[in-house]
Amino acid sequence: xxxxxxxxxxxxxxxxxxxxxxxxxxxxxxxxxxxxxxxxxxxxxxxxxxxxxxxxxxxxxxxxxxxxxxxxxxxxxxxxxxxxxxxxxxxxxxxxxxxxxxxxxxxxxxxxxxxxxxxxxxxxxxxxxxxxxxxxxxxxxxxxx
Numbered sequence: 001x002x003x004x005x006x007x008x009x010x011x012x013x014x015x016x017x018x019x020x021x022x023x024x025x026x027x028x029x030x031x032x033x034x035x036x037x038x039x040x041x042x043x044x045x046x047x048x049x050x051x052x053x054x055x056x057x058x059x060x061x062x063x064x065x066x067x068x069x070x071x072x073x074x075x076x077x078x079x080x081x082x083x084x085x086x087x088x089x090x091x092x093x094x095x096x097x098x099x100x101x102x103x104x105x106x107x108x109x110x111x112x113x114x115x116x117x118x119x120x121x122x123x124x125x126x127x128x129x130x131x132x133x134x135x136x137x138x139x140x141x142x143x144x145x
Contacts, residue, residue, distance in 0.1 A: 084112075
């Protein structure tokens with residue numbers, strides 16, 4: 001084999017190895033990418049069942065229901081146009097309450113109930129997650145600055 005062919009074999013082998021490594025990284029990251037959806041997007045466009053994503057908005061007034069004797073709660077997250085029912089088992093953030101901004105991360109069940117495995121709540125009275133503000137503005141319901 002000539003030097004020229006040997007170099008070409010090494011170049012092709014290197015490109016093949018880089019391509020394989022890139023594909024492996026992309027496939028590995030696919031499961032950890034979490035998209036944000038507003039309640040309107042979930043209701044109108046839907047989202048694949050059993051695919052993790054985040055839904056955010058305001059905790060709808062009068063919908064917070066604590067299941068007695070357990071750490072399970074049910075509530076509705078709204079962008080003031082549509083709402084999604086959320087169920088969560090665990091300890092809620094201390095600042096979680098009705099009428100406040102929240103982001104729930106989890107999966108949608110076939111019956112349309114969002115099962116959250118993580119709840120993120122605002123951390124002071126002036127803060128609302130950027131995704132929630134954007135969703136409220138897009139629905140025409142934003143009343144802030």
